[in-house]
Amino acid sequence: MQKFVLLILIFIINSCSQQQKESITHSNIHTDTLKIEFAKGFKIIDKQEYTEIQIFDPWQGARGKVFSYKLNNDSLKAKSLQHFYKSPSRFVCMSTTHVALLTALDCRKSITAISGAKFVYDSVLSVMIKNGEIADAGYDQQLDLEKMFVLKPNAIFAFGINEKGNSWLQKAENLGIPVVWVADYLESHPLGKLEWIKVFGEFCNKREFANQYFDSVKQNYNVLKMKVNKQSNKMIISSLPYMGVWYISGKKSYLVQMIHDAGASYIGDNLDSHESIALNIEQVFVKGREADVWINTDMAKTRKEMLQTDERLQYFKAFISRNIYSNIKRMSKEGGNDYWESGITNPDKILNDFIEILSNDTTDIDKRLHFYKKIN
Amino acid sequence: MKTVWYFTLGISVLLILYFYGLTIGSQSLDISVVFNYFWSSEKLMDFELLTMQELRIPRVTVALLAGGALAVSGLQMQTLFRNPLAGPDVMGVNAGATLGVALAVMGASLFSTIFPSINDNLSSISYHSLTLATAGSLGSLFVLLLLFTVSWRLTDSVTLLILGLLFSYIISAIVSVLQFFSHPSFLKVFVVWTMGSTSGITSGQMPYLFISILLGLILSIVTIPAMNIMLLGDMYARTLGVNVKRTRVLVVLSTTLLSGTVTAFCGPISFLAIAVPHMCRLLLKTSQHQILLPATFLLGSLLLVISDIVTSSITSFSLPITTFTSLLGIPMLIWIIIKGRK
Numbered sequence: 001m002q003k004f005v006l007l008i009l010i011f012i013i014n015s016c017s018q019q020q021k022e023s024i025t026h027s028n029i030h031t032d033t034l035k036i037e038f039a040k041g042f043k044i045i046d047k048q049e050y051t052e053i054q055i056f057d058p059w060q061g062a063r064g065k066v067f068s069y070k071l072n073n074d075s076l077k078a079k080s081l082q083h084f085y086k087s088p089s090r091f092v093c094m095s096t097t098h099v100a101l102l103t104a105l106d107c108r109k110s111i112t113a114i115s116g117a118k119f120v121y122d123s124v125l126s127v128m129i130k131n132g133e134i135a136d137a138g139y140d141q142q143l144d145l146e147k148m149f150v151l152k153p154n155a156i157f158a159f160g161i162n163e164k165g166n167s168w169l170q171k172a173e174n175l176g177i178p179v180v181w182v183a184d185y186l187e188s189h190p191l192g193k194l195e196w197i198k199v200f201g202e203f204c205n206k207r208e209f210a211n212q213y214f215d216s217v218k219q220n221y222n223v224l225k226m227k228v229n230k231q232s233n234k235m236i237i238s239s240l241p242y243m244g245v246w247y248i249s250g251k252k253s254y255l256v257q258m259i260h261d262a263g264a265s266y267i268g269d270n271l272d273s274h275e276s277i278a279l280n281i282e283q284v285f286v287k288g289r290e291a292d293v294w295i296n297t298d299m300a301k302t303r304k305e306m307l308q309t310d311e312r313l314q315y316f317k318a319f320i321s322r323n324i325y326s327n328i329k330r331m332s333k334e335g336g337n338d339y340w341e342s343g344i345t346n347p348d349k350i351l352n353d354f355i356e357i358l359s360n361d362t363t364d365i366d367k368r369l370h371f372y373k374k375i376n
Numbered sequence: 377m378k379t380v381w382y383f384t385l386g387i388s389v390l391l392i393l394y395f396y397g398l399t400i401g402s403q404s405l406d407i408s409v410v411f412n413y414f415w416s417s418e419k420l421m422d423f424e425l426l427t428m429q430e431l432r433i434p435r436v437t438v439a440l441l442a443g444g445a446l447a448v449s450g451l452q453m454q455t456l457f458r459n460p461l462a463g464p465d466v467m468g469v470n471a472g473a474t475l476g477v478a479l480a481v482m483g484a485s486l487f488s489t490i491f492p493s494i495n496d497n498l499s500s501i502s503y504h505s506l507t508l509a510t511a512g513s514l515g516s517l518f519v520l521l522l523l524f525t526v527s528w529r530l531t532d533s534v535t536l537l538i539l540g541l542l543f544s545y546i547i548s549a550i551v552s553v554l555q556f557f558s559h560p561s562f563l564k565v566f567v568v569w570t571m572g573s574t575s576g577i578t579s580g581q582m583p584y585l586f587i588s589i590l591l592g593l594i595l596s597i598v599t600i601p602a603m604n605i606m607l608l609g610d611m612y613a614r615t616l617g618v619n620v621k622r623t624r625v626l627v628v629l630s631t632t633l634l635s636g637t638v639t640a641f642c643g644p645i646s647f648l649a650i651a652v653p654h655m656c657r658l659l660l661k662t663s664q665h666q667i668l669l670p671a672t673f674l675l676g677s678l679l680l681v682i683s684d685i686v687t688s689s690i691t692s693f694s695l696p697i698t699t700f701t702s703l704l705g706i707p708m709l710i711w712i713i714i715k716g717r718k
Contacts (some may be wrong), residue, residue: 119559242568243643244435244575280688281575282431283402286423299561308506311578312430335559 005183009276037218038192038375041183042199051086051202058181059160059273067181071202080360084155084178086205092137092148096120096336097184097344101200104213104345110204112153121336143168148177155180180227188252188274190220190347197345213345220348221261224355228263234358237267237284237291237318239276240309246284247276258347262354267291285312293357294318297375299324306375324375325357329366339371346370379660379667386674389438393681397436400575400688403427430579435637436644438574438585439684440677442638446587447676447694448596450649451656455603456627457527457536460712463650464635466539468519470646470669473639474570476515477508478551481566482558508569509584511639517632519543524628571696572643574684585641592633593673599626600665607663645680646684647705650674654712679704 012170034044043054047210055067070083086354093099094115102111103122117129117136128134138144140240145168148156156179158169169179180203184196195218201210236259237249249255250273251266259266267288271277294316301304303324306313313319330338343350349370356368398410405424412419413428420428446464453462466471473608510587526539577585602623605613610620634648656671657663683700 242565242576243571243573244577245568245571245573247564280402282427285427285431286403298564310576311580315426315430365583 017024026135026146029289033054034198036195036198038189039184039187039195039198040192041186042196044198044202048205052201053122053202055181055183055199058183058186060186062160069180073205084203086202088187090152090154091203092143092151092153094137094143094156094158095182095185096341097288098157098159098182100341100343100345101184102204103342104197105200105204105209107200107204107206112151113147118334119332121330121338121341126332126336143172145171145175148172153177157182157200159183166195184344186274187255188257190254190258190350191221193254193344194218194347217346217348221351224348224351225261226354228261230305234264234292235267235290236264236293236295237288237316238294238296240280240300240306240313241284242309244281246279246281247339248279248284249276250274254347258354261351262358264293264354264358272347281310285315289316289353291316291318292321292323293338294324294375295326295354295357295372297324299328301326301328301375303375322374322376323357325353325369325372326375327371327373329369329371343371379662382659386671386678390674390678393678393685394436394440397439397681397685397688398428398432400685401427401432401435405432406488431575433581434577434579435575435688436681436684437582438577438642439680441585441589441681442574442642442645443683444673444677445592445634445638446649446671446680447643447652447672448593449631449638450651451653451665451672452596452599452603452627452631452634452652452710453649455665456624456631457523458607458609459537460654461537461650462540463647464516464631464639465490465644465646466537466650467523468543469516469523469548469631469635470639470644472515472517472519473512474515474551476511476513477520477569477640478554478566479515479613479663479677480507480511480563481569482554488623506581506584509581509637509640513588513632513636516639517628517637517668519547520628520632520636524624541648542637562588569643572645572698572701574642574680574697576643577641581641585637586592586636588633592630592637595630596669599623599630600669603627603665604663638687642697646702647709648676648679648701651705651708651712652679658712658715 022106032046032151034046036043041056041058043056045052045054049072051069051071053069054070055063057063058067071086072083089110090112091102091110092113093102093111096114096116096119099111099114099120099122102108103125108122108128109127111125111134113135114125114129115137117134120126125134129136135147136144137147137156143156156169156172156177158179159182160169161341173179179293182196182199184193187193187196195214197210197214198207201207238249248268248271249266250276250289251269252272253276256266256268256347266276267284297306300309303319306319306324318324327339327343328337339350353369353372356365356371362374395407399405399407407425409420409424409428413425417425450463453459453464453467456462457467511624522543523536523540527536555566558566602613602618605616605618605621606620613620638645652675653668653672656668657673660667660671662668680697680701683697683704687695687697687700
C-alpha cells in the first residue's frame with residue numbers, strides 16, 4: 001500500500017514538473033525579454049506581433065504599479081492609447097533628461113515640445129526652439145493641455161513625483177494623448193539611468209543604435225572605473241546650505257555611486273536613501289569639515305559667493321585648500337545646464353571628471369574637465 | 377507681587393532652557409562644555425569651541441531674540457489696530473517679507489529671462505543672505521505702510537483684518553508668478569526660506585539682527601505710555617494730548633524692525649505673535665503695556681527656545697521650526713477664541 005501511494009506521488013510530481021517545463025518552453029516560443037543590465041524600472045519583451053515595454057513604479061512611493069506599452073512596426077495596428085507605432089515622430093518631453101536620451105539617438109527632429117524649453121542647453125535644439133519648431137510644453141509637470149491638443153503628439157514622455165502630482169497627465173490621457181512614464185531619475189546607477197535609452201530606442205525604432213550607444217558608454221565607464229586608485233581615501237562633500245538646511249544625497253543615489261566608482265567616499269554614505277535628505281547644518285558641519293573635495297556648489301560660482309551663502313563654510317578643509325568644483329562649466333545664458341542634459345547620456349565623462357578632481361595633479365585641471373569647473 | 381513672581385519664574389526658566397538648548401544638537405555636548413565656553417574657553421577642544429561659537433550660540437540666541445521680537449510685534453499690532461486677532465502673519469506682514477525675499481531670490485530668474493546678459497550678477501546678488509534679509513524687511517515695511525494708510529480711512533477692525541488677508545492673497549499670487557518663471561535652483565532657496573529656521577543665521581549676521589531688534593524694542597518702549605492711552609480710542613488719546621499720528625508711525629517702524637527683520641532672517645514663524653500677547657493678558661490680567669511688553673518678550677522667547685529644543689532633538693533631520701510653533705500656537709488661539717465667545 002505504501003509503495004502504491006509513493007508511486008502515485010512520484011507520478012503527480014513528475015507530471016507537474018512536465019507541465020511546468022512545457023509552459024516555459026511554450027512561453028519561450030512567443031516571447032523574448034531583452035537583457036537589461038543596470039536599470040530596474042523597465043523591461044522590454046519581444047512578442048510575436050509587437051514589442052511590450054513594462055514600466056515599474058515610475059514615481060517615488062509607488063508600489064506594485066506596472067504600466068505596459070505595446071509598440072508595433074505596423075502603424076495600422078497601433079490604435080489604442082497604450083499601443084504605439086515604432087517611429088521617430090512627435091514626442092513631448094517633460095524632462096531635459098528625456099531630451100538628452102532622444103538627442104543621443106539623433107532623434108532631435110522627433111521632439112515636438114519640451115517642458116521648460118528655455119532651460120535646454122543643446123545648441124541645435126535651442127535654435128529649433130527659437131525658430132518655433134519646438135514648443136514649450138508648460139511649466140514643470142503642469143502640461144499646457146490645450147497646446148498638447150493642438151500639437152497632437154504621439155507620446156508624452158513624463159515623469160511622476162507622486163500620485164497626486166500626476167493628475168495633469170491623467171487629464172492628457174483622458175483627452176486621448178498617450179502618456180509614457182519614464183522613471184530614469186529613480187535609477188540609482190548612472191548606467192541604469194543611461195539604459196533608459198533602450199526604451200527611447202524602441203519608440204524611435206532604433207534598437208540597434210540604442211544598444212550600441214549604451215554598450216560603448218558602458219565600456220568607457222568600466223575602463224575608467226578599473227583604472228581608479230581605490231586607496232585614495234578622499235572624502236567628498238556636496239551642495240551648499242541655505243538657512244541652515246543642507247541637502248545631502250543618500251548613499252543609493254547615482255551621484256554617490258559615481259563618487260564610489262571614482263574611488264572616494266561621500267559625506268552621506270550613512271544615509272540609506274535614493275534621494276537627497278535635508279540635514280541640519282550642524283550635522284554636516286561635524287563630518288563635512290574634514291572632507292577633502294567639495295562638489296556641486298549650486299549657483300555659487302566663486303568662493304566669495306559661497307561665503308555669502310553661509311560664512312561658516314570658511315571652516316571647511318575643502319574650502320581652505322580650495323578643492324572646490326562645480327558642475328557649471330557647460331551652462332546656457334538662460335540657466336540651462338548640460339550636466340543635467342547630456343550628463344545622463346555621458347556618465348563616463350562625469351566619472352572622468354571625478355577621477356581628475358580626485359587626482360593629486362590639479363595643474364591646468366579646468367582644461368581636462370568636461371562638466372566641472374574649479375571654483376576660485 | 378504675583379507679577380514679580382511670574383517674571384522671576386519666567387527669567388529663571390528661560391535661562392535654564394537657554395543653557396540646556398546649547399547642549400542640544402546633532403552632537404550631544406555636555407553642560408560642562410557650555411559652561412567652559414563662557415568661563416574658561418581654553419579648556420575646550422577646537423571642535424567644541426567652533427560648534428558653540430558658530431552653531432549653538434547663534435541658533436539658541438536667535439530663537440530667544442526672534443521669539444521675543446515676534447511676540448512684542450504682535451502685541452503692538454493688536455493695540456494699534458485694536459484687533460485681538462492682529463499679528464504679522466494674519467495682517468500680511470509676513471506675506472510682505474515673503475514677497476521681498478521672493479523678489480530678491482526668484483526675481484533674478486524673471487529678469488534674466490528678459491535680460492539674459494545680467495543673469496550672472498543677479499544670481500550672485502540673490503544668494504547673499506543679507507540681501508534676502510534686507511529685501512524681506514522692505515517687503516514687510518511695504519505691507520505695513522499699506523495697512524497703515526488704509527487704517528486711516530477704515531477704523532473697523534474686521535475690515536482691516538479682511539484687507540490684511542486680501543494683501544496676503546495678492547502677494548501669494550505674485551509669488552506664484554515668480555515661482556512659475558523661476559529657475560529650479562532659485563526655487564529651492566526660496567522654499568527652504570519659507571520653512572523657517574533659527575540655525576541659518578551665522579555669528580557674523582547676529583549683530584544685524586540684534587541691532588534691528590534692539591531698535592525695535594527701544595521704539596516700542598518709547599511708545600508705551602501712548603499705547604496705553606490708545607487702547608481707549610484715538611479720540612480719547614488726542615484729548616489727553618497724545619500725538620496719535622507720531623505714535624502710529626513709531627509703532628509701524630518698530631513692528632517692521634521686529635517682525636520684518638525676524639521673518640527676513642529666519643523665514644515665516646507662525647502664530648507666536650498672535651498667541652503670546654493673549655496668553656500674557658490672561659496670565660497677568662492686565663492690559664498695561666509696561667507689564668505686557670516685557671512679559672510678551674519673555675514668553676515669546678521662552679516658547680521659541682522650547683520649539684528650537686524640540687525640533688533640534690526629536691529628529692536628526694532639519695525639521696522646520698514653524699511646524700512646532702503652529703502646533704503650539706493654533707490650539708492656544710482656538711482656546712482664546714472659545715474663551716472670548718463665552
